[in-house]
Amino acid sequence: MKKILSGLLCIMMLFCLMGNVYAEKLDIDVPKVTNHEKVKVYLFRGESCPHCYDFLMYFNTHAKQFKNYMEIVSFETYKDNQELKSKVNDFLNITDEKQRASVPLIVIGNWYNLGFGEDEGIEIINKALEAYQNDEYVDMVQKTIEETGVANTPETLQEACKKEGIKVNNDLSNAIVLGAVLLVMVGMIIAIAISTKKK
Secondary structure, eight states, X not given: OHHHHHHHHHHHHHHHHHHHHHTOOOOOOOOOOOSSOOEEEEEEEOTTOHHHHHHHHHHHHHGGGGTTTEEEEXXXXXXXXXXXXXXXXXHTTOOOHHHHHOSOEEEETTEEEESOOHHHHHHHHHXXXXXXXXXXXXXXXXXXXXXXXXXXXXXXXXXXXXHTTOOOOOHHHHHHHHHHHHHHHHHHHHHHHHHHHHO
């Protein structure tokens, strides 16, 4: 009986640890929330591009922590938004043809990054937080759209994730599932404890 109880307790601890790992937050100092507009982090991506996928996975996990400061706006560029990407390339003085065609292109104000690796995630978040604190921040992509009237089809982070087959991170549903599993485990432990007392 003690073995069963110990096993159930170990399983329960494992689920608790899984919950803690899932909810792990990035250790980044955030500024005080002000009336500054949210900073847009633009992702120019290609469908099935592996580094674009990595960006979406990373921010699907971490963007909610910074929801008061930034939002992700995605533009898929293999089928649509080529003209917008070309105009943004011009503004950023990206002249090399290979770089002009490259995705992912991440843009915050007039800062940009070509490509994405997980180690660049924190740099991108820090750039967005810096822009949030900068009264001179200009949403350059939005300005380009307004000035040129170029057609565009933006996507939210959730829409882009769904299109790439990434399960959208929903903290509430994950918490409910984890809570239900823990509740069942506690119920089993209580039932075993009661049945052993009756013997």
